[in-house]
Amino acid sequence: QAKVAGKNCYRFYSRAMDQAVERRVHLEHALRGAWDRGELSLVYQPVFRLGDGAMVGAEALLRWKHPEQGLIAPSVFIDVAEQSGQIETLGPQVLRAACEDAVAWQRARPGADPLFVSVNVSPRQLRNGDLPNVVAACLRETELPPWLLHLELTETAVIGDEVHASALLSRLRASGVKVWLDDFGTGFSGLSHLRRVPVDGVKIDRSFVADVLRDPDDLALTTAIIAMAHSLGVTVVAEGVEKEGQYAVLRERGCDLAQGYWLGHPVPAAEFLAQLP
Numbered sequence: 297q298a299k300v301a302g303k304n305c306y307r308f309y310s311r312a313m314d315q316a317v318e319r320r321v322h323l324e325h326a327l328r329g330a331w332d333r334g335e336l337s338l339v340y341q342p343v344f345r346l347g348d349g350a351m352v353g354a355e356a357l358l359r360w361k362h363p364e365q366g367l368i369a370p371s372v373f374i375d376v377a378e379q380s381g382q383i384e385t386l387g388p389q390v391l392r393a394a395c396e397d398a399v400a401w402q403r404a405r406p407g408a409d410p411l412f413v414s415v416n417v418s419p420r421q422l423r424n425g426d427l428p429n430v431v432a433a434c435l436r437e438t439e440l441p442p443w444l445l446h447l448e449l450t451e452t453a454v455i456g457d458e459v460h461a462s463a464l465l466s467r468l469r470a471s472g473v474k475v476w477l478d479d480f481g482t483g484f485s486g487l488s489h490l491r492r493v494p495v496d497g498v499k500i501d502r503s504f505v506a507d508v509l510r511d512p513d514d515l516a517l518t519t520a521i522i523a524m525a526h527s528l529g530v531t532v533v534a535e536g537v538e539k540e541g542q543y544a545v546l547r548e549r550g551c552d553l554a555q556g557y558w559l560g561h562p563v564p565a566a567e568f569l570a571q572l573p
């Protein structure tokens with residue numbers, strides 16, 4: 297009996313695995329040329345300063361509308377692009393589009409405080425040492441002031457190769473671009489990294505923000521991250537603010553910036569431009 301169940305189990309899992317592999321292969325194939333076919337686009341989520349509630353910039357988030365399957369989550373297709381190497385062409389296209397959009401925002405609000413654009417950079421883009429050149433070309437061609445471009449890197453992109461990463465980040469920062477560590481606090485060695493890796497800001501992962509009102513440990517950790525970051529001169533951004541109470545507690549603890557559904561959802565580029573205050 298057990299043997300039969302085991303055998304069925306095995307067949308079940310192996311079929312599920314085949315399907316997962318098949319789906320990956322399909323997505324990898326379908327993703328080729330998707331940018332040029334207009335299936336990929338950027339949405340922007342506004343970022344606010346907690347002190348006075350002013351909008352100070354926005355994060356660019358990539359969306360893929362597959363012709364048959366509809367919207368595919370970035371957590372799925374970014375991984376496919378990363379594994380297959382397609383991120384090496386996609387990354388610079390995203391960067392270029394985000395810089396162009398940010399230039400349009402400044403033109404739409406002459407005399408107003410400029411808005412930064414924050415772009416996610418995957419580990420593979422960082423490992424491929426070309427990033428500083430790609431960024432420099434992008435800034436030159438779009439004429440976006442470098443300090444209005446923020447690059448978001450995850451801790452995992454930096455861990456394991458701190459020497460190479462530090463040198464690269466230093467080069468980027470020397471050009472005036474700001475570097476933020478994304479999903480901060482999810483890696484074990486988070487805080488100690490701040491000593492060795494030069495960054496301008498950290499984005500507290502939304503898993504901490506989600507529980508700041510309920511879980512005293514998460515509130516304590518968030519408060520500690522803010523204090524530690526500030527003592528190192530690093531800006532703190534909270535992501536995933538979904539409730540007014542979270543916003544209030546973060547502001548009270550001295551967090552600098554925040555984004556999240558309570559403040560504003562990501563919206564298509566054209567809509568973001570049209571709605572600018």
Ligand code: C2E
Nearest residue numbers: 357358370371374390416417418536537538556557558562
């Ligand atoms: P991330 O950089 O940490 O982006 C924040 C994610 O949280 C986004 O998910 C955003 O839509 C979502 N979010 C924002 N506010 C809230 C909130 O209040 N509650 C909740 N539950 N979620 C919120 P999204 O757009 O699905 O992106 C997922 C991840 O995919 C991003 O995480 C980023 O790591 C990656 N990604 C997205 N676009 C790009 C890209 O152009 N390049 C690279 N390399 N990665 C990207």
Ligand code: MG
Nearest residue numbers: 355416448478
């Ligand atoms: Mg991000």
Ligand code: MG
Nearest residue numbers: 478479499535
């Ligand atoms: Mg994040």
Ligand code: MG
Nearest residue numbers: 503507511514
């Ligand atoms: Mg918790």
